[in-house]
């Protein structure tokens with residue numbers, strides 16, 4: 001009898017335990033709203049770990065999964081072309097972050113979209129400086145547009161660079177390594193001569209005068225970035241450098257503007273080049289003009305570049321750390337012939353030719369002057385110059401935070417007035433007050 005009581009006690013105990021377990025487990029799903037504790041972002045993040053390779057086998061599948069999950073959650077997919085694009089990245093560094101789905105921070109703009117990308121040449125050590133630039137570009141413009149961002153480097157980008165930049169951008173990020181053929185001394189360069197030039201420039205304290213990498217950078221930006229395999233997929237680019245600022249909202253799509261208005265090249269700041277870095281550049285340009293008269297456009301912008309009809313260069317150039325431009329133009333026979341001619345003359349290494357005068361002279365001779373655009377309404381800073389839009393109403397409308405007194409445009413060292421004169425454009429209203 002004592003044994004059967006004990007069994008009965010065990011049975012009652014087990015039954016009670018079962019009831020308790022049942023209540024505990026059912027109460028956790030019965031709490032009102034508990035199924036919403038996981039936010040859409042959490043869910044995306046959770047699934048993101050699958051998309052990064054554990055659950056799917058190809059980048060295309062990753063991106064399809066990302067879009068499906070986003071649409072299941074009623075969140076607009078951040079980059080609908082991701083599949084095609086990630087699949088074509090075989091020539092760039094593997095990027096485990098590029099298919100990370102993003103929750104858009106703004107409402108994507110409707111209307112025409114261009115085949116366009118931001119492009120940045122950078123080293124891994126530039127990560128925090130370029131992050132500042134990205135944040136500004138995203139806040140002032142791209143959070144509404146989600147254009148891609150291509151990063152190029154002569155070395156492999158490291159994980160930190162990729163992680164941080166991918167987190168900051170609203171569009172797809174792509175990372176390309178530069179071919180050593182495009183970043184190095186061409187074999188026709190006399191190394192001894194180049195070294196002596198660097199030593200001499202060092203003595204004369206010419207900025208970056210003794211730097212080899214700066215010369216590779218200038219040559220790459222002059223002749224190769226638009227031919228990188230990733231860049232071949234795009235028609236338009238917007239160049240962004242580390243530590244720039246954008247002071248105003250960009251209220252429309254500059255790529256669309258450029259296309260609709262038949263523009264090929266644009267600028268926000270212009271100035272005179274440091275003469276010591278380009279003593280024979282214009283001789284080389286004259287050689288090109290003689291050899292390739294077929295590339296010189298009749299209604300060109302020579303007036304911006306020269307005060308004597310092309311005999312001498314006045315050193316005016318568009319500052320190329322900001323550019324919105326057309327890649328097909330840079331890839332055209334005219335531009336490539338121009339670059340090749342200059343390159344053969346060796347001034348990237350025997351002097352210190354910058355990509356700014358090279359691009360500017362090309363734009364001035366190979367484009368119709370109406371194809372070069374000045375963006376008054378894109379407010380910009382790259383040390384040490386500021387372009388703050390002329391015209392108070394523009395600055396108020398665009399929520400600008402630059403001081404108009406810092407605007408460089410009407411300063412005697414700027415060439416922007418010449419651009420207006422060449423195009424017979426009235427100077428922007430109020431410019432006298434902002435000189």
Ligand SMILES: Nc1nc2c(ncn2[C@@H]2O[C@H](COP(=O)(O)OP(=O)(O)OP(=O)(O)O)[C@@H](O)[C@H]2O)c(=O)[nH]1
Pocket residue numbers: 120121122123126152153154155213214217240241242321383
């Ligand atoms: N990958 C790589 N990028 C470089 C190198 N040197 C410069 N860059 C990048 O090329 C662009 C131009 O270089 P900067 O150092 O900004 O040249 P700069 O604008 O004439 O001079 P700063 O006044 O120093 O800004 C920037 O986007 C740099 O991050 C390099 O050696 N490797």
Ligand SMILES: [Mg+2]
Pocket residue numbers: 241242321382
């Ligand atoms: Mg710079």
